[in-house]
Amino acid sequence: MSTNAFSTYETAWCPGCGNFGILDCLKTALEELDLNPSDVLMVAGIGQAAKIPQYISTNSFCGLHGRALPAAVAAKIANEKLTVIVSTGDGDTYGEGGNHFLHNIRRNVNITHFVHDNQVYGLTKGQASPTSDEGLVTDVQTTGNINTPLNPVLLAIAAGAGFVARSFSGDKDQLVATMKQAIAHEGYSFVDILQPCVSFNKVNTFSYYSQRVYHLDDSYNVTDKAASMQKAMEYGDRIPLGVIYRESKPTFHQKNAVLKSGGPLLDRINEPEVLQKLISSFI
């Protein structure tokens, strides 16, 4: 397969944007997994991060702000053969889309969710996001953000996610490896990818992250939930990268009475006798 299968296009991102690194790693990960572009569906909402499907050669669905997850999950339900990847930002996922984030963890549909977390709203030019540090000064939070930032990794583990990881757009080897594991995981896999926003976040910069991130090594037990939650709370001077928690759980398709057997939903043919019987039951 050609290494240019997932070719990319001219982008609208600022020079130095963390999204470039993420896009590069995504392309590499998909190629290394030997996936066919026409079998991959990228789903995004609205935002700078959400432009990513426009810049890579796959099927793409760019829907409403905050609403990538419902569309992605339903596309997978319709056709389980698609590799469905949601790639979108921290505002889209934790703000506008918060309710869907929570409840799709519960569904555990086999999709992958990469969140480009730059701790600020980029597309709309610099407001605080749900993960912004306290004290971040913006044109709306003029005296500094007073809301406690969400800890999405902790939230995901607590809500029952079966694959939770953190990466950094500047650590490309680690990011590619994590992306591949996430895509291969059976069930909802979630990766919070820290990235700088050169235009609007002057605090959480490339060097800010570089100085703090470190890799979790083999001594860390990814299957101990309580320990993972402790590890998730470690965020500040030291920020651990890697798979924070992993658990094998039955997927939505395995649990759903209709989907557990019979192949992709969209290919199934309705038996006319079924409907005939239902009509007769009203007589």
Add this chain to the structure above:
Amino acid sequence: MYNLLIGGAAGQGIDTMAAILEKLLKRSGYFVLTTRDFMSRVRGGHNFSLIRFGTDAITSHSSKLDGMIALNDETIALHQSALKTNGFILCDSGLKTAHPSAIKIDMDIMAKTLGNSRVSGNIGLGVVLKLFGEEITLVAEVVKSFFKEELVDINIQAVTAGYNSVETRFPHLNGHFGGYMTISGSSAIALGAMAAGLKFYSAYPMSPSTSIMEYLALHSEKAGLVVEQAEDEIAAVNMAIGASFAGARAMTGTSGGGFSLMVEALGLSGMAEIPLVVVDAQRPGPVTGFPTRTEQSDLKFVISASQGEFPRMVIALRNQEDAFHQTFRALNLAEKYQIPVIILSDQYLGDATATVKPFELSGLKTERADEAIDGGYLRYRLTEDGISPRLIPGKTKHLVSADSDEHDEQGWITESAAVRVAMMDKRMRKLKALESVLQEPEFIGPEDFKVLILGWGSTWGPITEAIKLLNAKHGNLYAALVFGDVYPLPKRLLIEKAVSAYDIINVEQNATGQLALLIREQTGIQCTVSILKYDGRQITGEEIVDRIEEGIRK
């Protein structure tokens, strides 16, 4: 024709009694129309069902009673003024009432004697069957379909005990509807969707649409369709769009409040040209309104909802048979034209059960838009009719994209003024194409009418009866046009009939006369008189007649 009320507090078993009785009466040959009036509560309060049955088709409920089964005293107090002169009130001897028309039977005592106090309702049913001259033989087979095997015998005994405790009062009439269905609007919608190959239904529970989801969920495994309760209505509609994009026919259903939350997504379906069907089962608004009652006040709302401009279709359901066929049609049209299609139903239609000829499946054709593409694929190719070739991602070697931003033929984001205009015009051209498949409103009445009544959706039933009643009294003066397709608005028949009308009267279940406003906007035709009902209850044929005659007197 007879009219019976079963009334009591929520939780007393009114629904079960009504369901058994309507089934029995229908099997006995009658055309049965059952309408339900209930409060937004699980226990207590006052609920009632009206069962109207006769030898000819019945299209409207009536407030005048031949009899009532009163499960509590409150029912008698509330409805006694509606009782006809030789009407009866059947109740347990334990009730306080001393009403002269009361038939008091020791139903609770008899039930206890039989061994289960909960069968007292079926004792009452037995009384009713005998009063109306029915044969006891039908009972066994109907009871079997309502109760678990171990409860069948005692319930048959209960009905028989009631049957033997009175004499016949009303003669049995011979109808020919024994082999017909009794079906609610909600079930008919569900069946219509299934017949059209529905594969995915996502929804958030909301009265009066929940029964659609419940019916589909009950039969989802057999039918091979996935029903998913969404975390909110925004998820429900976006899931339906995602499933549809990926090639599974999808639908969602809700009421006005839920539809309000779905509004942005309508634009997504319109812009990205992804087929979508949304059922708005209307109830009185605004906001919470009367959660369990009926109204048709979302017409203007659903026609214009969502920012910007894009093509859509709106179809209002007129009766239970319409509910099946139009839902089937909606799914086909949504796919063919790649637009959102909104179905307007309401609590009255959704919860009422009518007698309908069994749906015929053999003639139904599901039109799938499958394309084989040579060369490169342009998802939003500019075409003469505005409909671009639609491929399903993963089922083709071509890449498929959908975008909520303005986009070019490829589906890539654009800022170009020229492309924008070309795309907007392409999408809006689909409205023109839709005009060729519009169905004209149903014309009811004589060709030489003088007064034209206009209505839409479920007022079809009351209007149909009103035309009959009015013309029987006043000669061939009245006719009606009842709209199913409301947007785009079919105009041919309307313009033709309006020309010969001395008066045009709109009959609607809303406060502002929304159909009249739409018709005036689209054709310039003005209604001279408005009959509007917005108290949460459906108008009857008799009430339309009364209000028209009152207007004549003035």
